[in-house]
Amino acid sequence: MIIYDIGIPTSDPVARKKDARRLGQVWIDGVPEDLVVGEIAEMAQKNNVKPASVAGSWAGKRNEAGEYAYPALLDEKILYFCHGGSYLMGTAALDDLSSLPARTILEGAPEILDRAFGIEYRLCSAAPFEPANPFPAALLDALAGYRYLVSELGFDPQNIVVAGDSAGGNLSIVLIRYLTLSSLATLPPPRPDGHGVHPELHNPWISPASLRTNTAGAFQGLPPVIIITGSLEQTLDPVRTFRDRLVEDNGEETVKYIEYPEATHDFLLMTWHEPERSQATDEIRRWLETLFKA
Numbered sequence: 001m002i003i004y005d006i007g008i009p010t011s012d013p014v015a016r017k018k019d020a021r022r023l024g025q026v027w028i029d030g031v032p033e034d035l036v037v038g039e040i041a042e043m044a045q046k047n048n049v050k051p052a053s054v055a056g057s058w059a060g061k062r063n064e065a066g067e068y069a070y071p072a073l074l075d076e077k078i079l080y081f082c083h084g085g086s087y088l089m090g091t092a093a094l095d096d097l098s099s100l101p102a103r104t105i106l107e108g109a110p111e112i113l114d115r116a117f118g119i120e121y122r123l124c125s126a127a128p129f130e131p132a133n134p135f136p137a138a139l140l141d142a143l144a145g146y147r148y149l150v151s152e153l154g155f156d157p158q159n160i161v162v163a164g165d166s167a168g169g170n171l172s173i174v175l176i177r178y179l180t181l182s183s184l185a186t187l188p189p190p191r192p193d194g195h196g197v198h199p200e201l202h203n204p205w206i207s208p209a210s211l212r213t214n215t216a217g218a219f220q221g222l223p224p225v226i227i228i229t230g231s232l233e234q235t236l237d238p239v240r241t242f243r244d245r246l247v248e249d250n251g252e253e254t255v256k257y258i259e260y261p262e263a264t265h266d267f268l269l270m271t272w273h274e275p276e277r278s279q280a281t282d283e284i285r286r287w288l289e290t291l292f293k294a
Contacts, residue, residue: 037182112289
């Protein structure tokens, strides 16, 4: 029996410190508080969420010194990945099952991507466990990882591909929406041009496909997006609604949507889910080629 309480055990980044170099693990500083603004700053204050140092993991090409975490090369593209797991489990460790989708994308587009970086965002818990890391903890951590790539390693924002599966897909959208709306001078969004009783149920930060709120214009200015899903996806209706809202705010040319018949939730994580998994990997590669040739 491998499932206990709420999920599947995953590796602990603190325990991995002793083998960090081999595993490509680094620790990054929490995001500076002056980069936490607007509604997110208000939510962080209400929920007593502070920036924190978190881990991240690398995969891909090492440099001559055998390091993963080296400064960006000229015009280098990178995959910045947010793992899935319902915000309750999973890991950024790119040798773990959680990050199989990231490795799949990286290996499927070797002419475009040399490296991938995954962020070990703080995981949530609630009763009967001790409550921990409410929103926007994961967003602050994802923002810290983005800042690390841009400000410390020198990646051009237009060369960062932000991606995620399941909950990580939600976190990816929340991150690029925050970067787009906040207009942070030092952290531009990753655009090709460089530049009620339960309020959480209808808040576009947490539920971007909620039917309980008018989201017209809420996603305006977001960079190009590819959405891959399946007809057996458990959240298919919200995925389609979110697609429609992206198209409404940004135009059909900025949104590539692919829905595979009979494909289930997070099928990129399942090596046996063929041919859809290989087809989706090819579609991602072609989308990346088009994106960076534009």
